[in-house]
Amino acid sequence: MHQVFTYRGFEIHVTLTEASPGLYDAVFQIKGGVNVGVIDELGAETKLRKGPFSPQKAFLSAQQAGQTAIDAVIGDDES
Template sequence: MYRVFAYRGFEIHARVAVAFEGKYNVFFQIRGGGNVRVMGNIGAPTQLHSGPFALAEAYLVAEGAGQAAVDAVIGPNA
């Protein structure tokens, strides 16, 4: 399953995979933005740990992690 979230000119792509019944592992990937080369390795899919998660929680955690990654790279006031 897959969702895309828009954040500060970037796209946060979240993909979940079934770990076991009702629980999911989640991956996120950052794409787009005006300066793609600045994204470097965070442009690669990244698995989030501390899971598996319930489905809604998996998407929420992926969105938050993606937002934090964008903020860390381009800064809070960019």
Template sequence: MFRVIPYRGFEIHITLTPVERDLYSVTFQITGHNVSANNADGALIKVRHGPFTARWAYLVAEIAGQAAVDVLMGPQVD
């Protein structure tokens, strides 16, 4: 299962992999701007402390991806 979430000009690509019935391991990758799979910023990152239900997996990966973008971009000025 796969989902893409736009955030602050980046895309957070979330992939769920089934490990048991109704439980998934989850990875995410950030793309956009100058980020690519060839550098550490665009690396595929596995979310720890799983497996998760699908709903929790998407939520945890989205929050982790947003936090990573916030670290790359700095504080968001409103």
């Protein structure tokens, strides 16, 4: 399963692979944005730890991890 989330001008691509019946491992990758240096830093595929997860939990956790990575590199805009 694959889903794309948009956040702060970037795309967070999340891919789930079935680890056991009904449970999934999640990998996210950040793409897009105008700052190529940020993509170089964030563009690698990253597997979530502490899995496997239900599909809903996997997508939500990967989306939040991607958002946190973007905020860490370009700064949190909620000051």
